[in-house]
Each structure stands twice: as structure tokens, then as C-alpha cells.
Amino acid sequence: MDQRSQRKQREYEARREEILLAAERMFSQHGFFKTSMAEIAESAQFAMGTVYRFFKSKEEIYISLVEAKVEELLSLLKEATKSGSTAPEKLRDVIRVKLAFADQNRDFFRIYVSEWSGFEWTVKSAFGDRVWKKYLAQIDLVAKLIKDGIKAKEFRHVNPKDTSLALHGMLNSTIYVWILQAGPKESLVDKGEWLSALFLGGIGAAKTNT
Amino acid sequence: MDQRSQRKQREYEARREEILLAAERMFSQHGFFKTSMAEIAESAQFAMGTVYRFFKSKEEIYISLVEAKVEELLSLLKEATKSGSTAPEKLRDVIRVKLAFADQNRDFFRIYVSEWSGFEWTVKSAFGDRVWKKYLAQIDLVAKLIKDGIKAKEFRHVNPKDTSLALHGMLNSTIYVWILQAGPKESLVDKGEWLSALFLGGIGAAKTNT
Amino acid sequence: MDQRSQRKQREYEARREEILLAAERMFSQHGFFKTSMAEIAESAQFAMGTVYRFFKSKEEIYISLVEAKVEELLSLLKEATKSGSTAPEKLRDVIRVKLAFADQNRDFFRIYVSEWSGFEWTVKSAFGDRVWKKYLAQIDLVAKLIKDGIKAKEFRHVNPKDTSLALHGMLNSTIYVWILQAGPKESLVDKGEWLSALFLGGIGAAKTNT
Amino acid sequence: MDQRSQRKQREYEARREEILLAAERMFSQHGFFKTSMAEIAESAQFAMGTVYRFFKSKEEIYISLVEAKVEELLSLLKEATKSGSTAPEKLRDVIRVKLAFADQNRDFFRIYVSEWSGFEWTVKSAFGDRVWKKYLAQIDLVAKLIKDGIKAKEFRHVNPKDTSLALHGMLNSTIYVWILQAGPKESLVDKGEWLSALFLGGIGAAKTNT
DNA sequence: TATGAATGAGGCTTCATTCAT
DNA sequence: TATGAATGAAGCCTCATTCAT
Numbered sequence: 001m002d003q004r005s006q007r008k009q010r011e012y013e014a015r016r017e018e019i020l021l022a023a024e025r026m027f028s029q030h031g032f033f034k035t036s037m038a039e040i041a042e043s044a045q046f047a048m049g050t051v052y053r054f055f056k057s058k059e060e061i062y063i064s065l066v067e068a069k070v071e072e073l074l075s076l077l078k079e080a081t082k083s084g085s086t087a088p089e090k091l092r093d094v095i096r097v098k099l100a101f102a103d104q105n106r107d108f109f110r111i112y113v114s115e116w117s118g119f120e121w122t123v124k125s126a127f128g129d130r131v132w133k134k135y136l137a138q139i140d141l142v143a144k145l146i147k148d149g150i151k152a153k154e155f156r157h158v159n160p161k162d163t164s165l166a167l168h169g170m171l172n173s174t175i176y177v178w179i180l181q182a183g184p185k186e187s188l189v190d191k192g193e194w195l196s197a198l199f200l201g202g203i204g205a206a207k208t209n210t
Numbered sequence: 211m212d213q214r215s216q217r218k219q220r221e222y223e224a225r226r227e228e229i230l231l232a233a234e235r236m237f238s239q240h241g242f243f244k245t246s247m248a249e250i251a252e253s254a255q256f257a258m259g260t261v262y263r264f265f266k267s268k269e270e271i272y273i274s275l276v277e278a279k280v281e282e283l284l285s286l287l288k289e290a291t292k293s294g295s296t297a298p299e300k301l302r303d304v305i306r307v308k309l310a311f312a313d314q315n316r317d318f319f320r321i322y323v324s325e326w327s328g329f330e331w332t333v334k335s336a337f338g339d340r341v342w343k344k345y346l347a348q349i350d351l352v353a354k355l356i357k358d359g360i361k362a363k364e365f366r367h368v369n370p371k372d373t374s375l376a377l378h379g380m381l382n383s384t385i386y387v388w389i390l391q392a393g394p395k396e397s398l399v400d401k402g403e404w405l406s407a408l409f410l411g412g413i414g415a416a417k418t419n420t
Numbered sequence: 421m422d423q424r425s426q427r428k429q430r431e432y433e434a435r436r437e438e439i440l441l442a443a444e445r446m447f448s449q450h451g452f453f454k455t456s457m458a459e460i461a462e463s464a465q466f467a468m469g470t471v472y473r474f475f476k477s478k479e480e481i482y483i484s485l486v487e488a489k490v491e492e493l494l495s496l497l498k499e500a501t502k503s504g505s506t507a508p509e510k511l512r513d514v515i516r517v518k519l520a521f522a523d524q525n526r527d528f529f530r531i532y533v534s535e536w537s538g539f540e541w542t543v544k545s546a547f548g549d550r551v552w553k554k555y556l557a558q559i560d561l562v563a564k565l566i567k568d569g570i571k572a573k574e575f576r577h578v579n580p581k582d583t584s585l586a587l588h589g590m591l592n593s594t595i596y597v598w599i600l601q602a603g604p605k606e607s608l609v610d611k612g613e614w615l616s617a618l619f620l621g622g623i624g625a626a627k628t629n630t
Numbered sequence: 631m632d633q634r635s636q637r638k639q640r641e642y643e644a645r646r647e648e649i650l651l652a653a654e655r656m657f658s659q660h661g662f663f664k665t666s667m668a669e670i671a672e673s674a675q676f677a678m679g680t681v682y683r684f685f686k687s688k689e690e691i692y693i694s695l696v697e698a699k700v701e702e703l704l705s706l707l708k709e710a711t712k713s714g715s716t717a718p719e720k721l722r723d724v725i726r727v728k729l730a731f732a733d734q735n736r737d738f739f740r741i742y743v744s745e746w747s748g749f750e751w752t753v754k755s756a757f758g759d760r761v762w763k764k765y766l767a768q769i770d771l772v773a774k775l776i777k778d779g780i781k782a783k784e785f786r787h788v789n790p791k792d793t794s795l796a797l798h799g800m801l802n803s804t805i806y807v808w809i810l811q812a813g814p815k816e817s818l819v820d821k822g823e824w825l826s827a828l829f830l831g832g833i834g835a836a837k838t839n840t
Numbered sequence: 841t842a843t844g845a846a847t848g849a850g851g852c853t854t855c856a857t858t859c860a861t
Numbered sequence: 862t863a864t865g866a867a868t869g870a871a872g873c874c875t876c877a878t879t880c881a882t
Contacts, residue, residue, distance in 0.1 A: 015845095033243040037873060047847045052874070146413070155413045159404070162384065163413060166405065169383020170376040179374055194369070195376065202412030203356070203365045203373060247856060248865095259858085268856065339875040435866095439854070453663040457852060467868045577830065579803055582804065583819065586828060589803020590796040611792065618788065618796060622832030667877060677843040679880085690876065 016054045019044045028107035032062055063131065066116070070134040073101050077141055087149030092196045094142060095171065096189065102175040103188045113176050131188045139164045167199055175203045217345075226264045231252045233271045238317035242272055263383055273341065279318045280344040297359030305409075307380065312385040313398045319389060321405060328370045336388070341410050348375045365411060377409055437472045439464045440488070443481045448527035452482055481572065483551065488529045490554040493521050497561055507569030512616045514562060515591065523594040524610045529599060556624045587619055646684045649674045650698070653691045664694055686838065693761065699738045700764040703731050707771055717779025722826045724772060726819065732805040733818045739809055754799075757817055769794045775792035 022044035026035040035059055055061045066209045079091040102109045104136065143164040149155035178188050232254035236245040247268055265271045290303040312319045321373040352373040359365035384405065388398050442464035446455040447464035457478050461468045475481045501511040522529045563584040594615065598608050648776035652674035656665040667688055671678040685691045710723040716817040732739045784824050803823065 012845095027419075036398060036871080037376065038871095049848065049875080050846050053845070056874095058873070083305075141878090149413075158408065158413055162401065162404070163408065165383050165387055166408060169379040169381070171379070173375050173379020173382065174372065190373065194372070194402040198368065198373065198412065200408045200412045203359075203368055219862090246854085256864095258856090259864050261863085262857070263862075266857095432866095456850085458850095468852090469854080469869065470867050473866070476853095478852070504755065530834070576831075579824070582824070583828065585803050585807055586800040586825065589799040589801070591799070591803065593795050593799020594792065612706045614792070615796065618793065621786075621827065622830045665876085671844090678845095678878085680841085682878070683841080713863095759841050 003189045011197055015046075015050075015057050017050055019046065019054055019061065021036070023065055024107050024111070027062065027065070028110040029109060030057075050069075065108070066131050066132065069105060069112065070131060070138075073098070074134060074138055074141070076101060076169050079139060081141060087152060087154045088196075088200055089143060090145055091200070092192070093197075094145070095167075097170055099175065099189050099192045099195075106179050109175060109179060135151050139168060140183075142167060156186070170195060170199065214230055225256070225260075227273065229264055230275050233275055234317050234321070237272065237275070241376075242321075244266075269274065275318070276321060276341050277344065279315060279322065281339060283308070284344060284348055284351070286311060287348060291355050297355060297364045298406075300355055301352075301359070301410070302356065302402070302406045303342075305353060305377075305406050306399065309379055309402045310400050312389070319385060328400060330341065349378060351385075351402040352377060376377050378410065380405060425479045425624060432474075435466075435470075437469055439466065439474055439481065440485050443485055444527050444531070447482065447485070448530040478611060484553050485528070487554065488572075489525060489532065493518070494554060494558055494561070496521060497558060501565050507572060507574045507617060508616075508620055509619070510565055511562075511569070512612070514565065515587075515616050515619075516612045518591055519595065519609050522599070528600050529595060533542075537558060559588060562587060565578075577622060590619065642684075645676070645680075649676065649681055649684055649691065650695050653695055654737050657692065657695070658740040662688075667811075673688070676751060696761050697737075698740060699735060699742065700768075703728065704764060704768055704771070707768060708732060711771060711775050717775060717782060717784045718826075718830060721772075721776055721779070722822070723825050724775065725797075725829075726822045728801055729819050729822045729825075730806065734807070736771065736809050741807060769798060772797060799827065800825060821837070 003129070019040065023035075023040050024148065026039050026043055029035075030039075037048055037051065040058075040061065041051045044051065052062075055064065076097050077094055080097040081090050083093045084090040139161065143160040146155060146160040146163050150157060150160070174191060178185060178191070233245075236249050236253055239245075240249075247258055247261065250268075250271065251261045254261065263272065263273075279287065283414050286307050287304055290307040291300050293303045295301040349371065353370040354371040356365055356368070356373050360367060360370065383396065384401060388395065388401075439460065442462050443455075446459050446463055449455075450459075455472065457468055460478075460481065461471045464471065471481075475484065488557065496517050497514055500517040501510050504510040504511045549586070563580040566575060566580040566583055567580070570577060594611060595608065598605065598611075635728075648672065653670050654671055656669050659665075661668075666835050667678055667681065670688075670691065671681045674681065681691075685694065688722040706727050707724055710727040713723045725838040769791065773790040776785055776788070776793050780787060780790065804821060805818065808815065808821075
């Protein structure tokens with residue numbers, strides 16, 4: 001009996017996942033509004049009614065999708081901030097991790113950047129808020145890292161939050177344009193080293209810093 | 211007669227502008243999809259049919275709106291790249307100009323960042339492309355500036371395009387979060403100096419650079 | 421200008437009426453739930469969107485329909501209670517008026533009896549309440565009439581409200597079955613005289629009353 | 631084996647009854663259309679598929695429900711018409727029985743009055759007809775009683791069918807409003823005596839009858 | 841036989857666009 | 862040229878019924 005309900009549970013999860021994957025595909029291609037429930041259902045190979053057994057609205061699919069991935073990214077970043085011994089090393093890891101994640105979740109990332117910027121005004125905010133909070137958690141996580149680095153004199157005296165924000169902007173912008181590129185392209189992760197250097201050292205020539 | 215047609219022309223432009231302003235207001239508040247033509251027309255104090263005399267679709271309003279502002283920003287940035295004598299100075303001007311523009315065009319900027327990221331997939335791309343090209347033109351403009359700076363040994367050896375992209379990401383991210391802040395807030399333009407310093411010098415402590 | 425807007429007003433009312441008539445037809449044939457907006461629109465010879473310019477929901481059509489007629493009936497009954505000189509005469513008028521109204525509004529009356537009884541549980545009550553109140557107003561109106569009759573010793577000592585209720589039940593039941601009869605049938609109004617006699621004198625033989 | 635199949639039979643009936651009770655609860659609260667099969671199944675503690683083993687459609691549940699109760703009422707009324715010695719006494723019994731039945735079957739009666747009036751048009755009529763016929767059987771039963779009373783000079787010369795109809799209308803109306811009353815209320819059965827008197831003697835003062 | 845997940849037709853409503861006035 | 866009422870396709874969601882387990 002327990003066996004049976006366990007299997008049910010697993011199947012339930014599997015179907016749910018199926019739908020989320022289909023939704024991710026569609027949303028990343030056409031955006032939230034231009035994706036219809038019919039398309040999601042078809043893409044997931046389910047009848048519309050079935051989709052509604054798992055999610056009570058289109059919005060909920062969207063939010064679940066974004067939230068799950070944002071959480072995943074957040075926890076990966078958390079680990080990264082514990083990895084290296086010095087703050088600059090940790091920062092390098094953070095950058096590496098985010099780029100790698102983006103590389104492996106391109107469909108999602110199209111949605112994500114879109115979400116990061118434009119969703120708040122377009123969908124009822126109760127949900128959107130939750131995602132937005134998670135995004136800010138990322139910012140804060142790195143801000144904390146920077147703060148520690150400053151304390152350890154590994155970083156200059158900067159405003160941690162603003163700086164974290166700027167870093168994420170750099171990364172998102174880079175990721176985004178990279179994803180949009182049509183043809184074959186160099187590895188996104190490879191840009192990590194350079195971005196770390198840029199962020200740590202700026203672009204100014206040596207003399208600028210003396 | 212010529213007088214008359216000139217007046218007509220002026221009136222035409224004035225009405226068109228009126229509509230664009232109304233659309234900017236509405237789009238910035240509710241986003242593209244949640245804004246209806248009826249709302250735009252009402253907000254512009256025209257009948258719906260009249261709006262359609264000026265723009266052949268809702269999409270076109272949106273694109274015209276974004277395009278005009280992006281063009282304005284682009285030309286402001288062009289001027290900025292001619293201003294100072296050295297590349298770093300020009301770069302500071304670029305940053306200052308973009309922030310000032312954002313400060314004065316908050317409504318638009320909400321739309322813009324949204325556009326920058328999420329629109330392409332949601333609206334037929336023929337239009338979206340035009341805006342996207344203008345965005346890339348900004349990137350290229352600054353990339354050129356960086357290239358010059360490198361040649362003049364004012365900047366380190368970096369990939370100009372990638373670096374320009376990173377800079378814009380930093381700025382957009384900063385602008386966006388600033389706009390979203392609810393209460394009274396410090397001037398956006400004031401962040402310019404710091405962002406310039408960050409970008410030019412990185413956050414690494416002095417020793418990192420030697 | 422005033423001319424024009426007056427004409428508009430009239431046309432608006434005409435169209436609204438058109439829709440109500442169509443709705444009355446459909447509702448009376450299939451009931452509220454089995455009637456679709458598409459059917460109403462088609463029956464009214466309008467596109468669905470047009471119907472929604474006049475009524476913001478299917479429910480609103482239904483309520484408007486019922487409310488208007490109930491009001492009409494109520495005001496007819498009010499007049500009737502002012503007509504005759506004695507209470508029994510007034511009562512006869514009330515009965516006559518209600519039957520005549522039913523005769524001329526058969527479609528509506530099918531809906532009405534249904535409404536009177538079954539709607540409250542099936543549709544959100546905010547609206548239903550309004551109709552229900554109007555129905556009670558009819559009861560009260562006649563109750564008042566009975567009270568006066570009692571005071572004038574024209575009626576026996578009975579509970580006015582309960583008695584009024586019983587009278588309306590008699591009438592509704594009679595009307596309803598009459599409407600349902602398929603073939604040609606004797607005039608409904610002709611039953612009025614007999615119903616008045618029944619109500620005033622009961623069915624008991626003379627001896628019962630002594 | 632026979633034992634076994636008898637038990638099966640009993641169990642079958644018990645389950646069926648369970649479902650009907652659940653349906654009665656739900657229908658009386660939300661009406662036919664606003665009650666879903668899922669709700670009925672849940673309320674009856676069965677799976678939806680199981681419900682369908684007993685009734686082949688939602689409609690059938692509804693009809694079975696109404697039919698069974700109407701039959702019960704009908705047979706109670708039949709007994710009542712055999713009870714007393716004179717027609718007026720029998721009539722009093724009829725009234726008493728119907729009111730008592732309504733008192734004990736409030737949930738059902740909400741459905742019933744609704745059915746009595748509005749259902750025919752809303753659900754395919756094949757079924758509705760059966761219930762309607764049972765209702766008419768009640769009318770006829772009492773009509774017969776009245777006819778007998780007339781023959782025995784216990785009643786005046788009235789049209790038996792119309793009169794029976796009027797009586798039932800009085801009762802239904804009274805019952806219905808009584809059920810709808812929210813707070814604590816006087817006994818419904820207590821109204822029986824008065825209603826009998828009203829029906830037998832009318833409301834006219836003595837002089838009206840001479 | 842009991843279960844309850846899956847189905848998919850159908851309902852209500854919105855809104856970009858057209859066109860008669 | 863300006864108006865805004867009319868259009869109707871398309872979207873989201875519900876739920877009676879079926880059927881594989």
C-alpha cells in the first residue's frame with residue numbers, strides 16, 4: 001500500500017516536471033503572454049484539464065518554474081560563497097557558478113532575465129514578489145561576501161550592495177547577449193575568468209590606480 | 211497654403227506625441243500586454259479610431275515609443291563620446307549621461323529594461339529587431355570608445371565589446387533597482403562617479419593591481 | 421449636438437432592450453444555466469462582444485431582466501390596491517392584474533417562478549437578494565391590504581402576511597400550470613374571478629361557516 | 631449463496647442511499663448546476679467512478695432523488711386521503727401531512743420547489759417529465775378528494791383540479807418562505823390548522839358568505 | 841469492483857481592430 | 862478627419878464522464 005502510494009507520488013512528480021519543462025520551453029520562446037495554456041498542454045502531451053490538476057493557473061506554472069530555478073541558483077551560489085579561502089576566490093566561484101548555471105539553463109535564463117526586469121508590472125504581484133525577493137537574496141548574498149572582503153582588506157571600500165548589484169548586472173547582460181547569439185559561440189563559462197578580472201581590477205590602466 | 215500645411219504638420223506631430231506620452235504612462239504602469247488600446251486612447255484623450263490614424267497597431271505604438279527614446283539616448287551618448295579629451299573622461303560622461311537620462315525618463319526606462327530583456331520573444335520580431343539593433347549600437351559606441359582608450363593606453367587590454375556589454379549591464383541593473391525603490395532615494399546621477407570608479411578601477415585592493 | 425446624443429441614447433436603449441428580449445426568450449426556454457451567451461447574442465443578432473457593452477456579465481442580464489419586470493408588476497399591483505373602494509374589491513383587482521400581467525408576459529413568468537424559488541442558491545446572492553426583496557414587497561403590499569380589510573371588518577381575523585403569502589402561492593401555482601399547458605387554453609384572466617371567490621369564501625359549504 | 635447475494639443487495643442499496651443523501655445535501659445548498667460530481671462523491675465518501683456505478687449521470691442522481699421523495703410524499707398523501715371520515719377532515723390531514731413532510735425534509739424541499747418550478751427547462755425533459763407527472767398525481771389525488779367532498783355536499787361547487795392546484799400553491803409558497811427564514815421559527819405544522827381554515831372558509835367575513 | 845487521474849468540449853469574457861456615421 | 866460602437870477570434874478555466882489500474 002505504501003509502495004503504491006509512493007509510486008503514485010513519484011508519477012505525480014514526474015508529470016509535474018514534464019509540464020514545467022514544456023512550460024519552460026514555451027515561455028522561453030514566446031514569453032508569458034504569448035504562450036497559451038493550450039500550447040503548454042500540447043507541448044507536455046497532456047490534455048488541458050490535466051495541466052490544471054497540477055497547477056491552478058497559468059500564472060502558477062510560471063511562478064513555480066521561475067521560483068524553483070531561482071532557488072536552485074541561489075543555493076548553488078550559497079555553496080560557492082563557502083568554497084574558496086579568500087573573498088576574491090569566492091567571488092570568482094560565484095561568477096563561475098552563475099555562468100555555468102546559465103549555460104545549462106538557457107531556456108530558463110531567457111525567462112529569468114525577462115522576469116528579473118519586466119514581470120512585476122504585468123502579473124499580479126503577490127507571486128512576482130516572491131521571485132523578486134529571491135533575486136534580492138542573491139544580491140544580498142554577494143553583498144555579504146563583498147563586505148567580508150572589505151573587512152579583510154581584500155577589497156576596496158565600496159558600498160557592498162551597490163557593488164553586488166553592479167556585478168549581477170554585468171553578468172546578466174553578458175549572459176543574455178550570449179544566449180541571444182544565434183550561431184556557435186565560445187563557451188560562456190570561459191568568460192568568467194575575464195569578468196572576474198574586470199570586476200576585481202577594473203579596466204583602467206595601472207597609472208589610473210596610482 | 212504652405213503655411214496651412216505646416217500648421218497641419220505641426221498639429222499632427224503634436225497629437226502623435228500626445229499619444230506616445232499617454233502610451234508611455236500606461237505601458238510603464240501595466241506593461242505591454244496589460245495595457246489596452248482603450249486605456250491608451252482614453253489617457254490621450256482621443257477616440258480609439260483616432261489613435262489608429264497615427265499608429266497602425268498597438269505594437270507600433272510600443273516600438274515607436276521605445277525607438278524614439280532609444281534614439282534620443284543614443285544621440286546623447288554620441289555627444290558624450292565626443293566631449294572629454296581622454297577616454298576615461300569620455301567614459302565618465304557616458305555613464306553620467308545615461309544615468310541622467312534614466313533619471314528623467316523613469317517611465318520609459320521601466321519599459322526599456324523590460325524591452326531590453328523580455329520583449330523580443332513576446333512581440334513579432336520584425337519590430338523588436340529595430341530596437342535591439344539600436345541597443346547594440348549603444349554597445350558598439352562604447353566599445354569603440356574603449357578600443358580608442360586601449361590604443362591610447364588609457365585602458366588595459368580587454369575585449370572592447372564584452373567590456374562595453376558588462377558596463378551597460380552594470381548601469382541597467384543599477385538604474386532598474388533604483389527605479390523600483392519605493393520611497394525617497396538618493397540621486398541616481400550621484401551614483402555615476404562611483405560606478406565610473408568601479409568600472410575603471412575594479413574593486414580589488416591596491417595590491418591586487420600591482 | 422443634443423439631438424445627436426439624444427438619438428444615441430435612444431438607440432442605446434433600443435439595443436439594450438433587444439438583448440433583454442432575446443435573453444428573456446432564451447432563459448425562458450432553457451433556464452439560466454443552459455442558456456449560453458453565444459445563444460443570447462445570436463438570438464439578439466449581435467456579436468458577443470456587443471452584448472458585453474450593455475451588460476457586464478450573463479448574470480447581470482438575468483438580474484436586469486427579472487428586476488425590471490418585477491418592478492413593473494409591483495407598480496401595477498400598487499395601483500390596483502388604490503383602485504376599488506372596499507378591500508375585497510381591491511383584492512379582486514390585485515388578482516386580476518397579476519393574472520393579466522402573467523398572461524402578457526409568459527416568457528418572463530417562466531423565469532420568474534423559477535427565480536422566485538430556485539435562483540437564490542444557484543447564483544451569487546447579492547443580486548438575487550434584490551429580486552427577492554421585490555418579491556417580498558409584493559407580499560407586503562397585499563398584506564397591508566388585508567390588514568386594512570380586517571380593520572374594516574371586511575375580512576376575518578387572519579395573519580395578514582401569511583395570508584398574503586398563501587394567496588400569492590395560489591396565484592403562482594395557477595399561473596405556472598396554465599403556462600405549461602401545451603394546447604389552446606381558456607383565458608388565464610377568466611380564472612381570476614373564481615380565484616377571488618375561493619380566496620374570499622373558501623371551499624367549505626355554507627354550513628361550515630356557521 | 632442466496633444469503634450472500636442478499637447481503638450484496640443490501641450493501642448496494644445502502645451505498646446508493648449514501649450517495650443520494652450526499653447529493654441531497656449538496657443540491658439543496660448550491661442547486662443542481664453549481665454542485666459538481668466531485669463534491670457529491672466527496673460528500674458521500676466515494677470515488678467518482680463509484681458514484682457512476684450507481685447512477686449513470688448527474689442528472690439521474692437528481693431525478694432519482696426527487697422522484698423517490700416525491701413518491702414518498704405521494705404515498706403519504708394517499709394514506710391521508712383514506713384517513714378521516716369526511717372530506718374536510720381528509721383535507722386537513724393532507725395539509726398536515728404535507729407540512730410535516732416538508733418540516734422533516736427541508737433539504738429536499740428546497741430542491742423540490744425549485745424543481746416544481748424551474749427545472750423542466752434546464753435539464754433534458756425526459757427525466758423532468760417523470761417528476762412533473764408525480765407532481766400532477768398529487769394534484770389529482772387532492773382533486774379527487776375535493777370532487778368527493780362536493781358530491782357529499784361538504785364542499786361548494788368548484789372546479790376540483792383548479793382548486794387542488796390553488797391549495798398546493800398555497801402550501802408550497804408557505805413552506806418555501808418558512809424554509810428560507812433564517813432564525814428560529816414557529817413550527818411549520820402549526821400553520822396547518824390555520825391554512826385548512828383559510829382554505830375551507832376563505833378570508834371573507836361572514837356576511838360575504840350569505 | 842473501486843479508484844481517481846485524464847480527458848477535452850464548451851463556457852464566459854476580453855480586446856485589438858474595423859468601419860459606418 | 863474624428864468618433865466609438867461593433868466585431869469575433871482567442872484565451873483561460875471547469876467539470877461531467879471515461880477507463881486503465
